[in-house]
Amino acid sequence: MDFEALKKYSALHPKPARLTLQYGTAGFRSKAEQLDHVMFRMGLLAALRSRATGSTIGVMVTASHNPEEDNGVKLVDPLGEMLHPSWEEYATQLANAEEQDLQKTLTEICQKAAVNQQKDASVFIGRDTRPSSKKLSQAVIDGVSVLGGQYHDYGLVTTPQLHYVVCCQNTRGQYGKPTLEGYYQKLSKAFMELIKKSPGSGEGQRHLKIDCANGIGALKLSEMQPYLPKEVLVHIYNDGTKEKLNHLCGADFVKVHQKPPKGLDMKPNERCCSFDGDADRIVYYYTDTAGHFHLIDGDKIATLISIFLKELLAKVGQTLKMAVIQTAYANGSSTRYLEETLQVPVHCVKTGVKHLHHKAQEFDIGVYFEANGHGTVLFSKAAENTIRQLAKDEKDDAKREAAKVLENLIDLINQTVGDAISDMLVIEAILSLKGLTVHQWDAFYTDFPNRLLKVQVADRQVIDTTDAERRAVTPPGLQEKIDALVKKYKFSRAFVRPSGTEDVVRIYAEADTQENADALAHEVSLAVYHLAGGRGAPPQPL
Template structure:
């Protein structure tokens, strides 16, 4: 950095002193904390975003959100040029500048990083950052801090995209860097056109008349956040979607309080605003920033729900895409040797019944360590890669190779077999590639794809939910002195340290029908997480408790819950 740049940073950074006695760490969700202590962090991540833009010569995104956290929290995270998460190689730099004790140390760290990364301030393109925030009251002042950080890098510019969902901002960054139109209007138009295309291609036998559709709307819990608001806007321009949004940010409810996908998935109880009159209806829930989606069924006479989670969403999408590929593949054997490779990516937390179901379909199922960054990276290895976590975060990735192949096939069929089943299958897959958000999990686009596939198959939510029956499971946390004592392998399914602990776990697991159990260290707190499955809930609970005791014996923990 030159002296002018150092001077600008030294002048602006004293306005954003770091909180005392707090150490922050950049993870999958970026930084998240109580909003009152985040101004310094957001200012500094604004600097990082500008530097990342210079380094990559691309547009970068900065989103202010704490997703499904309580309303008093907030956070900040970066969207890389492809719309994905910040490169893992830059996470240590994010940690170091967020925790710098004073302006001089901050500038020293930045200067050192700029030299190490060979970031040139004399490039042809100035830094450019897209900014977004959710509906949290703290968002506006934190956005101002981000702008200050960005502008403290000479020549850097920011564009405020307003109140948006996290997936919208990621989509905008990806589109901008692909040279495509990238406003919220463009986002809605792409969803609208691809969704309508899928509806137009529904088999005649499964098309419903207008009266039937009026009785088949989807009830959506918006978590009192931004996602419900955006869905309402979309439904106004899309006459092919009938929704009733409850718990929008315009109501009296509090963001994520007893509502939202995280609450519904973990607690398996009704969110506020839903009751006995909704029994049998198709219900869905977004989280606070709309990057998670789960469906559910209201149980008659009970506050409990039947959850249709991310594993079931993945299974629905996998079936649909596999069916379309099989039509194209069969026709193309004689003159086209290319066969798209479809892959499914899960973590060990995926219910064992879902994994068995997918493998029985003949699909390639891969496991990765817990974390979206691992799932996304693995999914990129396939022509079409589908990943979802049980919590409802996931998407479908289409390689450039498979998209080119589909476009070629579409032109071929248009000239020789227009409106054939083969061409319809190709058109459906192309529409899915535009409907689904390939940058990141997106509750809005995911909901549209679920609705389109259900219409295509003619299935009710009940029939969808009957694809397989989840094995009962139990998760526990065991407090330990040092979580790093546990080292795992094979996508966190095997504990290789401390010596002997996996043998003890295996000895317990074999006692239970359909038993499966693994342990892994938390990424954020000194606890070891225990996950267990078995044929009955009583057995799953017993297995989890037995393994928690093993962890306690090996690691000298304090308690489990």
């Protein structure tokens, strides 16, 4: 390590005194002006991680659905997964080291993680469309360079595209070509193969309106359009030319407010969807003829995909082990439908994509989605090989054809991470093959009325949870109080947990009616306020 150069460059990216940030569920996120030193240091860390793994590491500059003024950064591990938890810790230490301790902290990390400093380092960098992203990604490049690492700057990409190219690079092209063109070609080819066999629905069914949150999704989807068959009539809204990123639009806005985004005119029964700011989440929705808004969230997306996969597995006659992975935020009605009607095993894990991804790897086919629309499907290597073999050699025509559909699905799905573009194409292909309207899809089951609230407390870490975050262990008395409140309502459930991305405690409640779900959520939020050190005025009823 050239400590003189490090000192010199670090001085160009100084850390504001006393500022501490944490590498959380979604990496670092903060106001953009606080992040220059974090970016430089994540460039350093990516170079070390690359040396430690002997692989290319990704760095994505984005704050996803946060306001345009924010920014953030996430590291991508060799196969396109989220950064390993032990390194999240190093990331936090490095970001918070005072200037004079930087060298010491780096040396310590190298020792703890057994980094061979002689090895080559290679880092792929991408960024979203925020005004601050260009400059911040330059700080990442400075960090990589000062440690003698090589970098490839992909410029403007969606988060899942960066995960994809990292995986392609480290699998030596097995997963695909590590270029955007390679991504467009692989996905569009698989998509075209899939919809070839669709029964040819009417023109009206082919339209899809997409709210791109005024973000990167609009740019990349337009870039992909020439690769898609002309039967797909995709209409891009909120493309970022007029309005602010994520402002009153995007997947998070639609999910949280349960209403349509600004800037997209919806006619009754038209199929619409929203991406988030870095295009790794997607939710669908429509309004019915009575003008009611219907949200089709990640749970219903997981259900649609599971139904389709289950049918195909039955056709190919393979007993591959399939499971759906959810978090506690999954609507209880979706869990019940999956377990009881579809007879698919469901597992509940802690909030955060890495937990879902990890669990999904235990199965031949693991379908995972957060209710907010982040998700994908993982196929084990063995399952993938079986399917590809059957698609090639199976003598029985029906079985072989079903295996081919599965094979194309494997190629269409971005298995590295949830991907709005890829998920959208998967959903569109399934709806088209099954001849389903958005209304029919929505009717698989009816969501239980629910409410998500947040409460400010002095220190949200006083709440500790267990059982995939569904029960609070501390502070004393809180869980007993929640249990007593839940008993007052029919078909009810409630839980609380400290957010990993915001300084709040989240409260979730379900009950038989919307009024009851609202009332239960409110009463639980009061319990949190009183027992967990509420800050400011007590929560008011809705």
